Every structure is written in structure tokens, then in C-alpha cells.
Amino acid sequence: MKKLRTILAFVAIVSLAAGLFLRQDVRVDERAVLVELAPDAAFSEKAGSPPHYRSDRGAAAFNSHDVRPETRGYAGPIKVLVVLGSDGRIKGLKILSHRETKNYVYYMETPAYLGRFVGKSVYDRFEIDKDLDGISKATVSVEALARSVRDSSRAVAANVYGLQTASEGHVSAGSWSWLWYALLVLFGGTGYVLTRQDRRYLTMRDISLVAGMLIIGVYLASPFSVLHLFNLALGRPSSSLLWYVLVGSTLASLLVAGRFYCGWLCPFGALAELVGRVPLRKWSLPVRHDDRWRKLKYILLVLVTPVVFLSGRVDYGNYEVYITLFAVHGNAFAWTLTGLMVIANVRVPRFWCRYLCPVAAVTGILTRQEPAYVSRHDCPMGNKPNPDTSECIRCNRCLHRDAPAISRS
Amino acid sequence: MTDQNKSTLLLSGASVLVLLVLSSNVFLDDYLAGLGERARRRMHYENTIQKRGLDLHKGMYWKEKE
Numbered sequence: 001m002k003k004l005r006t007i008l009a010f011v012a013i014v015s016l017a018a019g020l021f022l023r024q025d026v027r028v029d030e031r032a033v034l035v036e037l038a039p040d041a042a043f044s045e046k047a048g049s050p051p052h053y054r055s056d057r058g059a060a061a062f063n064s065h066d067v068r069p070e071t072r073g074y075a076g077p078i079k080v081l082v083v084l085g086s087d088g089r090i091k092g093l094k095i096l097s098h099r100e101t102k103n104y105v106y107y108m109e110t111p112a113y114l115g116r117f118v119g120k121s122v123y124d125r126f127e128i129d130k131d132l133d134g135i136s137k138a139t140v141s142v143e144a145l146a147r148s149v150r151d152s153s154r155a156v157a158a159n160v161y162g163l164q165t166a167s168e169g170h171v172s173a174g175s176w177s178w179l180w181y182a183l184l185v186l187f188g189g190t191g192y193v194l195t196r197q198d199r200r201y202l203t204m205r206d207i208s209l210v211a212g213m214l215i216i217g218v219y220l221a222s223p224f225s226v227l228h229l230f231n232l233a234l235g236r237p238s239s240s241l242l243w244y245v246l247v248g249s250t251l252a253s254l255l256v257a258g259r260f261y262c263g264w265l266c267p268f269g270a271l272a273e274l275v276g277r278v279p280l281r282k283w284s285l286p287v288r289h290d291d292r293w294r295k296l297k298y299i300l301l302v303l304v305t306p307v308v309f310l311s312g313r314v315d316y317g318n319y320e321v322y323i324t325l326f327a328v329h330g331n332a333f334a335w336t337l338t339g340l341m342v343i344a345n346v347r348v349p350r351f352w353c354r355y356l357c358p359v360a361a362v363t364g365i366l367t368r369q370e371p372a373y374v375s376r377h378d379c380p381m382g383n384k385p386n387p388d389t390s391e392c393i394r395c396n397r398c399l400h401r402d403a404p405a406i407s408r409s
Numbered sequence: 410m411t412d413q414n415k416s417t418l419l420l421s422g423a424s425v426l427v428l429l430v431l432s433s434n435v436f437l438d439d440y441l442a443g444l445g446e447r448a449r450r451r452m453h454y455e456n457t458i459q460k461r462g463l464d465l466h467k468g469m470y471w472k473e474k475e
Contacts, residue, residue, distance in 0.1 A: 285412060286413060293420050296420065300427060311435075316431070317434075331430075334433075336426055337426040348416060
């Protein structure tokens with residue numbers, strides 16, 4: 001494990017540093033987008049404060065990020081080219097770039113959704129689920145889009161057209177999502193501490209997992225993902241409080257309770273365990289065979305990390321089935337993989353977690369050794385006796401307080 | 410077929426699928442979408458700008474010239 005840790009750290013640092021030197025921000029041709037948005041108008045060069053293009057018909061076009069760079073979505077700024085009429089109404093808009101996970105925001109990018117902004121006035125409220133439709137599972141991104149378009153349009157309307165606009169507005173929906181997550185972590189954490197003392201509380205784990213599936217998976221659609229860590233490493237924090245609670249609590253729990261997230265909260269892990277309880281014969285796999293294939297998840301992580309860091313494109317590294325499943329979006333390959341990974345649990349419990357999950361790989365690498373987890377016949381991960389702690393999801397069934405300290409690398 | 414062979418087959422299939430998903434992230438979403446974008450701009454150039462005998466830069470302002 002020490003060797004794997006070193007290899008991953010080396011690959012991550014080298015590719016991150018190389019990416020900083022080699023990567024160039026993709027420049028979007030704003031003029032080409034202007035032709036698309038207003039084919040009959042001719043625009044001047046970009047100038048003025050805030051920077052904008054002026055058309056022969058009186059409209060102004062601008063990149064929302066030039067005007068309000070501080071507005072960020074879940075994983076970074078959402079840059080929008082907006083054409084604003086002199087009456088303060090939006091004539092057209094198109095998203096130039098964003099760093100959100102595409103599975104969640106695919107509808108937000110479509111002309112059908114963006115068309116709902118057309119005709120809106122700078123005096124409108126731009127409130128999700130009030131005068132603008134929300135998008136299920138993309139609340140943070142849609143809020144950021146609305147805020148970015150509204151605030152930048154108001155600034156341009158005030159400075160270019162001299163219109164009197166409100167400087168602030170209220171956009172709220174899903175603002176309390178972080179609280180649901182925090183409460184779930186609190187419940188799971190309490191269960192974790194209690195089951196370490198007394199196994200009679202083990203039912204709390206089942207409750208925590210089902211709640212995790214419903215709250216993190218179905219309601220919030222925000223399972224912890226390796227993409228969170230890639231964004232963190234690339235210095236792209238979010239403006240969402242949920243993001244901080246999610247990433248912060250998972251990293252903190254990793255320090256004190258290893259793969260607690262996998263064993264107590266992960267919505268896909270919960271589904272895998274539920275499917276694994278189907279009373280069908282499980283495959284009997286030799287320990288050597290099982291051990292060898294468990295390395296696959298680390299190999300995939302080591303392969304994907306440089307691709308993401310060199311390209312700066314976090315979405316390139318997305319093969320996580322829980323994103324496809326809970327975002328309810330993915331291509332044919334992603335859905336086939338997701339279906340296969342759900343069904344496989346019938347024969348091999350927690351199949352995805354054992355062999356392929358990148359979160360299992362990264363949390364496994366970062367977890368510290370804990371010899372008190374000795375494994376037993378009903379281990380949800382099918383671990384061998386005295387397994388490496390990187391494979392333990394801390395269900396606390398096998399916790400053996402008097403276990404001798406075993407040094408493993 | 411033994412359980413070990415079945416598991417090897419399943420894992421190999423899953424690995425291939427993961428590689429296909431990763432490849433599609435890079436090529437399907439971006440590269441092919443980029444090809445479509447380039448084709449659209451080429452058509453705009455040939456149908457609108459080149460017809461009027463303008464160079465690319467002036468083509469941006471052909472409306473203004475008219």
C-alpha cells in the first residue's frame with residue numbers, strides 16, 4: 001500500500017505540475033457565438049466598462065464572467081454570452097463554458113432551457129422555481145447560472161443603458177441541502193461510535209445506508225466522487241456549502257475512521273449491499289484471484305489522474321456509476337456499466353467497491369492501518385481474514401479490540 | 410465454467426466498459442461536438458462570407474459594409 005501511495009502521489013504531482021505548464025485555457029470564439037445568437041446584427045469590438053460588444057441595433061452583448069467573475073457554480077464559473085436589448089430585456093444567451101459535471105447539467109445547456117431566459121427583464125427576480133424553472137439534481141448549477149445572468153445583465157443595463165436596477169437579488173432553492181447531508185453524517189457518525197462499543201447497534205448502519213441512498217443519492221444526487229478531489233487539487237472550489245460539507249466531512253472522517261463514507265453513507269454501496277442480499281449462491285473466489293483483481297481500481301485511478309490533471313478537464317475522468325445512476329444521465333456505455341455493476345452484486349457482494357470504484361481506491365490509499373478489523377464470514381466486502389485496512393469499510397462487525405498490532409505495507 | 414472464470418470474464422468486460430466510458434468522455438462529447446461546430450462555421454464561411462468576396466475579418470462585418 002505504501003508503494004501504491006508513493007506511485008499515485010508521484011503521478012498526481014508530476015501531472016498536476018506538467019498540466020500547469022502545458023495547459024492552455026480553451027478560448028471560445030465569442031464572435032462565432034454572436035453570429036449564432038444575433039445573425040442579423042453587426043457587433044463592434046469588445047470595449048467599455050463592463051466589457052461589451054455593441055450592435056448596430058442598440059443591443060449589447062457581453063460575457064457574464066467578464067462582468068461578474070465571482071459567481072461560481074458547483075465546480076467553477078459558468079461563462080455565458082448574453083445579448084441584452086436597450087430595454088433591459090435578454091434577447092439571447094448561450095453558455096460558453098463551465099466545469100460542472102455534465103451528467104447533472106446536460107439539460108441546462110440546451111436551447112430549450114436557455115430559451116426560458118429570453119425575454120426576461122433586468123427587473124425580474126430570476127428566482128429558481130419561481131420565475132425560472134429549476135432542474136432536478138442540478139440546483140446549485142442552475143442557481144449559479146441564474147445569478148450570473150441576472151447580476152451581469154443588471155450591471156450592463158446600469159452602466160451601458162443607464163437603467164436603474166436593483167443591485168442585489170435573492171436566488172434560493174436547495175439552500176438547506178447541506179443540512180440534510182450534515183444530519184446524515186451526524187447520524188452515521190453516532191452509529192459508527194456506538195457500534196464500536198456495542199454490536200447491538202448494528203441496525204443503525206442499515207438505517208444510515210438506506211438514508212444515504214435516499215438523501216445523498218435520490219434527493220441531493222451528490223454522492224462523494226473522485227471528481228470532487230480532482231477539483232480540489234486543481235484549485236477549483238465551489239460556491240456551494242453542500243460541496244464543502246461533503247468534501248470536508250469525508251476527508252475528516254478518513255482521518256479518524258478510514259472508509260467510513262463507503263461503509264455508512266455511500267448510496268451506491270447501500271444499493272450494492274441491498275442487491276447482494278438476494279438469496280442466491282455467491283461465487284466462491286480464491287483469495288489470490290480476489291486480491292489480484294482488487295488492484296484494478298488503483299490501476300484505473302493511476303491511469304485517469306494524469307489525463308485529468310494534464311487536460312484540466314475533470315469530466316474526462318468520470319466513469320463513476322453512481323453519478324450515472326443518481327444523475328439519471330449517461331451514454332450507452334455508462335448505463336451498461338452501471339447496470340452490470342448493480343446486477344453483479346447478486347453473485348459478488350459490493351462488486352464495484354471491491355474492484356473498480358475510484359473513491360474506494362483513493363480512500364483506501366489514504367486510510368491509516370487499523371489491525372483491530374480482522375474480518376469475518378459476513379464481511380460486506382468479502383474481505384479475507386486480517387485484510388489490509390484499505391479494503392475495510394468500517395462496518396464494525398468484526399472489530400476486535402484485542403487484536404495484535406500487525407504492521408502491513 | 411468455474412466461479413473464478415465467470416468472475417474474470419465479468420471483470421474483463423467491466424474493465425472494457427470503463428475504458429469505453431473514459432474514451433467517450435474525451436472523444437464523443439468534445440471531439441465529435443467540435444467537428445460539428447467546425448462544419449457549421451465552414452458552411453457559414455462558404456455560404457455567407459465567401460459568396461460576398463470578403464476575407465474572414467471583413468466577413469465579420471459584412472452587414473456593416475452592406
